[in-house]
Amino acid sequence: xxxxxxxxxxxxxxxxxxxxxxxxxxxxxxxxxxxxxxxxxxxxxxxxxxxxxxxxxxxxxxxxxxxxxxxxxxxxxxxxxxxxxxxxxxxxxxxxxxxxxxxxxxxxxxxxxxxxxxxxxxxxxxxxxxxxxxxxxxxxxxxxxxxxxxxxxxxxxxxxxxxxxxxxxxxxxxxxxxxxxxxxxxxxxxxxxxxxxxxxxxxxxxxxxxxxxxxxxxxxxxxxxxxxxxxxxxxxxxxxxxxxxxxxxxxxxxxxxxxxxxxxxxxxxxxxxxxxxxxxxxxxxxxxxxxxxxxxxxxxxxxxxxxxxxxxxxxxxxxxxxxxxxxxxxxxxxxxxxxxxxxxxxxxxxxxxxxxxxxxxxxxxxxxxxxxxxxxxxxxxxxxxxxxxxxxxxxxxxxxxxxxxxxxxxxxxxxxxxxxxxxxxxxxxxxxxxxxxxxxxxxxxxxxxxxxxxxxxxxxxxxxxxxxx
Numbered sequence: 001x002x003x004x005x006x007x008x009x010x011x012x013x014x015x016x017x018x019x020x021x022x023x024x025x026x027x028x029x030x031x032x033x034x035x036x037x038x039x040x041x042x043x044x045x046x047x048x049x050x051x052x053x054x055x056x057x058x059x060x061x062x063x064x065x066x067x068x069x070x071x072x073x074x075x076x077x078x079x080x081x082x083x084x085x086x087x088x089x090x091x092x093x094x095x096x097x098x099x100x101x102x103x104x105x106x107x108x109x110x111x112x113x114x115x116x117x118x119x120x121x122x123x124x125x126x127x128x129x130x131x132x133x134x135x136x137x138x139x140x141x142x143x144x145x146x147x148x149x150x151x152x153x154x155x156x157x158x159x160x161x162x163x164x165x166x167x168x169x170x171x172x173x174x175x176x177x178x179x180x181x182x183x184x185x186x187x188x189x190x191x192x193x194x195x196x197x198x199x200x201x202x203x204x205x206x207x208x209x210x211x212x213x214x215x216x217x218x219x220x221x222x223x224x225x226x227x228x229x230x231x232x233x234x235x236x237x238x239x240x241x242x243x244x245x246x247x248x249x250x251x252x253x254x255x256x257x258x259x260x261x262x263x264x265x266x267x268x269x270x271x272x273x274x275x276x277x278x279x280x281x282x283x284x285x286x287x288x289x290x291x292x293x294x295x296x297x298x299x300x301x302x303x304x305x306x307x308x309x310x311x312x313x314x315x316x317x318x319x320x321x322x323x324x325x326x327x328x329x330x331x332x333x334x335x336x337x338x339x340x341x342x343x344x345x346x347x348x349x350x351x352x353x354x355x356x357x358x359x360x361x362x363x364x365x366x367x368x369x370x371x372x373x374x375x376x377x378x379x380x381x382x383x384x385x386x387x388x389x390x391x392x393x394x395x396x397x398x399x400x401x402x403x404x405x406x407x408x409x410x411x412x413x414x415x416x417x418x419x420x421x422x423x424x425x426x427x428x429x430x431x432x433x434x435x436x437x438x439x440x441x442x443x444x445x446x447x448x449x450x451x452x453x454x455x456x457x458x459x460x461x462x463x464x465x466x467x468x469x
Contacts, residue, residue: 034086035086035087035089035131036084036086036087036131037087037130037131037132038084038087039084039087039130039134039136040082040083040084040085040087040088040128040130040136041082041083041084042080042081042082042128042136042138043081043082043083044068044081044082045068045069045078045079045080045081045138045140046067046068046069046078046079046081047069047072047076047077047078047079048077048078048079048111070139071140071141071142071143072114072140072142072143073142073143073145074114074115074116074117074118074142074144075113075114075116076113076114077111077112077113078111078112078114079109079110079111080109080110081108081109082108083107083108085105085106085107085108085109085110086105086107087131087132088100088105088110088128088130088131089130090127090128090129091126091127091128091129092129093114093115093119093126093142094119094121094122094123094124094125095119095120095121095123096115096117096119096142097115098112098113098114099112099113099115100112114142117200118169118171119142122142124139124140124141124142125137125138125139125140126138126140144169144223145168145169145223145224145226146169146219146220146221146223146224146225146226147167147168147169147170147171147178147204147219147220147223147226148167148168148169148219148226149165149166149167149180149217149219149226149227149228150166150167150168150228150229151165151166151412152165152166152217152228152230152232152410153409154271154407154408154409154410155230155231155232155233155234155335155410156233156271156272156337156408156410156461156462157208157232157408158208158271159208159209159211159212160207160208160210161207161208162195162205162206162207162208163206163208164203164204164206165180165203165204165205165206165217166202166203167202167203167204167219168201169201169221169223170197170198170201170203170204170219170221171201171221172194172197172221173221173222175222176222178194178204178219178220178221179191179194179218179219179220179221180192180194180204180206180217180218180219181217181219181220182209182212182213182215182217183212183213183214183215183216183218183232184211184212184213185211185213189218190209190211190212191209192206192208192209192212193206193207193209194206208232212232212233213232214231214232214233215231216229216230216231216232217232229468230466231466233272234464234466235464236464236466236467237324237332237464237466237467238462238463238464239320239324239440239464239465240254240276240463241272241274241461241463242254242264242275242276243272243273243274254303255301255302255303256303256304256305256317256363257302257303257304257363257378257380257441264276265277265459269339269459270459270461271337271339271408271461271462272337272461272462273461275337275461276301276459276460276461277457277458277459277460278298278299278300278301278351278442278444278456278457278458278459278460279298279299279344279444279455279456279458280298280457281343281344281455282455283298283299283455284453284454284455285299285346285348285349285444285445285453285455285456286348286349286444286446286453287347287348287349287450287451287452287453287454288348288349288446288450288453289425289446289450289451292445292446293445294349294443294444294445296443299444299445300441300442300443300444301440301441301442302439302440302441302442303317303320303439303440303441304317304361304363304378304439305317305318305319305320305322305358305362305438305439306358306363306364306375307363307364308363308364308365309364309370310365310367311367311368311369311370312362312364312367312369312370312375313369313370317363319437319438319439320437320438320440321434321435321437321438324437324465326434326437328467329415329432329433329434329437329465330415330416331416331467331468331469332414332415332466332467332468333415333465333466333467333468334353334391334412334413334415334418334463334464334465335410335411335413335462335463335464335465335466336410336411336460336461336462336464337408337409337410337411337460337461337462338404338408338409338410338411338459338460339404339406339407339408339409339458339459339460340402340403340406340456340457340458340459341403341404341405341457342403342405342406343457344454344455344457345396345402345403345454345456346395346396346401346402346403346444346454346456346458347396347400347402347451347452347453347454347456348396348450348451348452348453348454349394349444349445349446349447349451349454350392350393350394350425350444350445350446350447350448350449351391351392351393351394351442351443351444351458352383352390352423352441352442352443352444352445352446352447353391353393353413353419353440353441353442354382354383354388354390354440354441354442355390355419355436355437355440356388356436356438356439356441357433357435357437357438357439358375358376358438358439359373359374359375359376360376360379360382360388360439361376361377361378361379361380361439362375362376362378362438363378364377364378365377365378366378380441383423383441383443384423385423386423386426386428387422387428387429387430388422388423388428388430389419389420389421389422389428389430389431389432390419390421390423390428391413391418391419391421392421392425392447392448393411393413393418394449396451397449397451400451400452403456408459408461414468415432415465419432421447421448423447424446424448425446425447425448425449426448437465440463444456444458
């Protein structure tokens with residue numbers, strides 16, 4: 001305990017000294033930095049990276065809070081404690097040079113981040129180069145993670161499609177080549193052909209192999225093996241694939257409300273059979289920032305549970321949370337595949353996506369359901385209720401126009417981060433709950449950002465809600 005207290009006190013004194021130097025420099029000598037001669041002494045290193053966990057972090061990522069360390073991940077913030085540290089002119093981790101900020105260097109403390117690049121030659125040492133070109137070494141290991149796959153542009157890409165996987169640490173060692181593998185129907189791994197790797201190891205180009213089945217993608221390098229958090233051809237949490245019965249109802253889940261249109265299409269251009277289409281080449285979506293009301297005949301999709309039973313059991317047309325466990329909705333993401341032809345780009349209006357409970361609407365006469373809950377009569381008044389949170393998906397706002405060039409892409413909308421708006425684009429004061437996920441309504445209109453009237457064709461398929469990890 002005394003040793004730890006001594007280290008902590010030393011670090012606090014170093015930080016205080018650094019603050020004093022920085023304050024003096026700002027007031028009196030803003031450009032003044034005086035290097036010293038001689039040799040530095042390194043006593044210990046602390047990792048100052050905070051305990052922030054992101055949903056897409058690699059499982060091997062280290063999280064520390066001021067701990068003494070002899071290893072760290074690329075990008076980690078380190079506090080190096082010692083003596084005569086202003087004699088240091090360069091710092092190298094293996095063969096990667098770190099960036100030094102002289103304003104953060106005192107005689108006893110130096111703050112630096114581990115370089116993000118992957119070393120070509122690994123020595124497991126830090127090299128401190130002095131102003132007189134002498135070198136002091138310190139044993140320290142930069143931990144390179146197993147390859148990390150964070151996303152693919154189309155999670156339902158057909159076999160033979162060439163695409164780019166994004167992530168990090170796609171390292172192809174001559175002795176241990178990088179492999180990217182898909183799941184087979186019997187659980188075996190099917191390797192994909194690798195056609196290119198980015199110089200910074202952040203992307204890898206592959207061709208989807210024949211017979212690839214649903215499941216996570218596996219990446220293996222000299223540094224280990226990992227699986228993607230997302231699944232290829234994911235059927236978990238499937239709500240609407242516009243092809244098959246949902247397993248509870250005897251019907252295919254499809255448009256089930258009086259304020260939408262039935263526009264399920266199977267014309268050979270889909271990504272997996274039938275798909276849903278918003279708009280036609282002759283219908284106009286509202287790009288007005290004030291919203292108006294969508295042309296429900298061509299620009300909306302709705303599903304309300306129930307079917308005028310008395311009392312309502314929701315057996316024939318179930319509540320969506322009867323199909324997918326939404327108890328941990330804050331850590332889940334809504335996904336679907338989307339295709340927009342270049343001939344009909346999207347230039348205005350948001351895709352408003354509203355989940356609502358049976359207290360907001362049902363496909364029936366209201367009253368009390370078979371479980372004792374008061375339910376609402378079929379009604380769409382809640383759609384323009386500012387207290388009802390929703391997602392406003394509007395990718396065209398970046399450039400003023402958006403299309404996928406007729407290709408299918410996967411859209412991912414994290415529920416906790418994206419379903420926070422009112423219909424007019426302002427932040428909503430209310431939050432979703434697990435009971436909100438009984439119905440869904442999607443429409444192209446308004447959203448608080450002014451665009452252009454346009455005639456987009458927006459095809460969607462495989463609406464699903466999946467865990468983030």
